[in-house]
Amino acid sequence: MLPNRYAFREAEARLARLWSEADLYAFDADGSGPIFTIDTPPPTVSGELHLGQCYSYTQTDIIARYRRMRGERVFYPMGFDDNGLPTERFAEKRIGRKATEMEHEAFIAACRELTRQTEDHFESLWRRLGLSVDWRYRYSTVSPQAQKVSQWSFIQLYQAGRAYAQLAPALWCPECQTAIAQAEVDDTMLPTLFTTLAFRLPDGGMLPIATTRPELLPACVAIFVHPDDARYAHLIGSMASIESADFSDRPLIEVPILADELADPTKGSGAVMCCTFGDSTDVRWWRTHNLPLRAAIGRDGRMTTLVGPLAGLPTAEARQRILSLLAEHGQILGQETIEHTVGTHERCGTPVEYLHTRQWFIRVLDQKQRLLEAGREVAWHPDYMLTRYERWVENLQWDWCISRQRYFGVPFPAWTCKACGKLQLASFEQLPIDPQLTAPLSPCECGSSDFEPETDVMDTWATSSCSPMIIGRWPDDPAWFAQHFPASLRPQGHEIIRAWAFYTIVKSLYHTGKIPWHETMISGHALSSERRKISKSKGSQEITPDEVIERESADALRYWAASGRTGSDIAFSPETIANGRRLATKLWNASRFTESRLQGLDAAIASDTPPDGLLPTDRWLLSRLARTIAIATSELNRYEYAAARGEIERFFWSDLCDNYLELAKSRLYGEAGPEQRAAQWTLYHTLLTVLKLLAPYLPYITEEIYQGLFRQWEGAASIHISSWPSEHPEWLDSEAEETGKALLELLHQVRRHKAERNLSIGAPLEALHISSQQKALLEAASTDIKSATRAKEIVWTAPGE
RNA sequence: GGGCGAUUAGCUCAGUUGGUUAGAGCGCUACCUUGACAUGGUAGAGGUCACAGAUUCGAGUUCUGUAUCGCCCACCA
DSSP, rough: OOSSOOOOOOOOOHHHHHHHHHTTTTOOOOOOOOOEOOOOOOOBBBSSHHHHHHHHHHHHHHHHHHHHHTTEEEEEEOBBOSSSSHHHHHHHHHHHHOOOGGGHHHHHHOOOOOOHHHHHHHHHHHHHHHHOOOGOOOOOOHHHHHHHHHHHHHHHHTTTOEEEEEEEEEEEEEETTTOOOOGGEEEEEEEEEEEEEEEEESSSEEEEEEOOOOOGGEEEEEEEOTTTOOOTGGTTTTTEEETTTTSSSSSEEEEEEEETTTTTSSSSTEEEEEESSHHHHHHHHHHHHTOOOOOOOOOTTTBBBBGGTTTBBBBHHHHHHHHHHHHHHTEEEEEEEEEEEEETTTTOOOOOEEEEEEEEEEOGGGHHHHHHHHHHEEHHHHHTHHHHHHHHHHHHOSSSEEEESSSSSOOOOOOETTTTOOOEOOOOGSSSSOOOSSOOSSOOSSOOEEEEEEEOOOOHHHHTHHHHHHHTTTTTTTTHHHHSSSSSEEEEEEEGGIIIIHHHHHHHHHHSSSEEEEEEEEEEOOTTTTTSSSTTHHHHHHOOOHHHHHHOOHHHHHHTTTTTOOOOOOOOOHHHHHHHHHHHHHHHHHHHHHHHHHTTTHHHHHOOOOOOOOOOHHHHHHHHHEEEHHHHHHHTTTTOOOHHHHHHHHIIIIIIIIIIHHHHHHHHSOOHHHHHHEEEEEHHHHHHHHHHHHHTHHHHHHHHHHHIIIIITTSSSSGGOOOOOOOOOOOHHHHHHHHHHHHHHHHHHHHHHHHHTOOOOTOOOOOOEEOOOHHHHHTHHHHHHHHHHHHHHHEOOOTTT
């Protein structure tokens, strides 16, 4: 017997244990049937999981559960992205010391221990949330296997000429002392002193130049004006200069005045310094105009010897000193404070610089067309997300920089020969390898065995972009790889289409010539109640997933996560969570009622074959159910989980509970006989179907009811490995639906009649006068009409009477 | 500045190819302890579908423009 109350805390914990012990979600490698492989996003191990992640991971789980019930062999692994800068910063924060202040080995060991603990914690939350992951396949991007894949990928790309090292201007974070990718740069509004400097012209005239970076003056290599700017047209080609003996290695900075479209006549004086490098325009000009390189800022963010006596100062201090020196010499024409956006490193908030360093790149610029075609081969849900990918690819400016000057990451598996400078790659058998700890297997072609190991590590994207290959066991297990690559589905957030989706497509295309997955489901963000992105909102006032689960149940949290259209952002909503709770309670009570009315339940009721003598009411409900199944199925096929859920709920709440149960009550309470059996059969199968339809959303309550009420009659050990309801076109019955509509209208009128007279809905009626065109249809449902209206007698009158 | 989305009831959201009085839940009002459920039920109030044009017999739905918000990118002298 189902108890009166559903105690979710006890039940959810117990069921989660049960599923785990039964390996319920184990991938069946030897079975038959189509394989559905999910290229799960490995959450970054850089803090706690937040509600935003519960939001998107639940959506994926709903799809996984749906597919599993459809008979597909779902391969649903889970990974954790636990190397690279984000994890290092997380570790530094937890340890309270910086990586640069520790022994290399000790820092790595601390990172490993911390990530292991954190990942165990993540796993327990995911289990509690009910994610139907096959935990035997938990992976981590810093694991030996993932490192091996990542290093082998690099070696392959290098040998194919697609990876190369180059001295190049790269975005650099002086705080983290590493190159970073475009994708890691945030815009921050900062107040800045905007200073106008006086450059001298050959004719003795003066040229005003406005700048926010006066400390880069020693790195100034040119001045640019717009070719159409009448004020300066006559100056193009001549030189401008400024005295700089106090703060530069050259006493006079003298640079050419050049013309370029990118100079904006409306900004500052219309003439602008080009320094190597202040911003990306400088980089562009440096390239297109073949300008010399003068690096005023070093890797540590301090000034180089280019600034003469000021060498070694941090940039901010150098700026102050240079400004006061310029002021002393009367070289400042004006100053104002402005607000402007500065590129900052998203991990630490430090303004980024462009430095000329040796970095590893993967060539992508020459493959835009192929990458666009590949993107179009993937089915995007929702489809407009493809456009974001296309715009990103079309607007790519640089090749993909994959190297980082950090510690806890995947090393580049290579050494450089000190004698001849040739790069030596590790051999496959050596992988994974740290070239700083292990030497090459053979000497260099030139005969020397004196090698300089690579000290860089790869950016996290370089490894996480291999996720379909990591879960596909590339290249060690070709049979497995053939089964799981391309993967069926990549779920991910829309903000990283340009990063994760793009990089994954790049790698997949370069290594296999194929797209990495057939479909991708893009999720939106969960926003806090103030409509800010949850992962970015600061402070501890934010409610945690554990709290919500403890207070409201995992089912209720999942219910919220399945609201809203696929891909759209949604605000955290306690009201929606409460609705989830209500739905669970309603399911529980409807099931208890069903259980009580199905005493003496037998195999015939549980069988798929309906008994003879279904009443119009039964046939109406079944017809509505058939439509609900069809709609829910087609919505889930197009990854619109919320639309599917809405349809199921409407059917359950309104058709089944509010109407059918009231109509069928007297049959269910009344005498045994064909009419009662018809109602029992209808109720049994309708409730079971509703539970199955809701099982992907509310895995706990549906399982609890299934175990208590249905398992003994159904074959499956768990609702989650039972079969998804088939569509039953034979239940569609337009005549019964007509009757149903008439019945509902009748019920509505009777209920209004009672409400207007402040009568209880159960108040008996002496006689119910029905005047309807559909008398013939309704008459067959007399028993049920009396049941729902409590009419003692029905009097049929002709329409118009 | 560019791209993509959003703007519908007090709140959170649906509205698939343009077609009769625009939907749901919450909240609100009134009533009902009815033999599953008061974590319930019934009935009801509440919207000039951001704004301005255009196309059409007909526009929440298509087009153009404007405003506001979000994400992404660019700019950032």
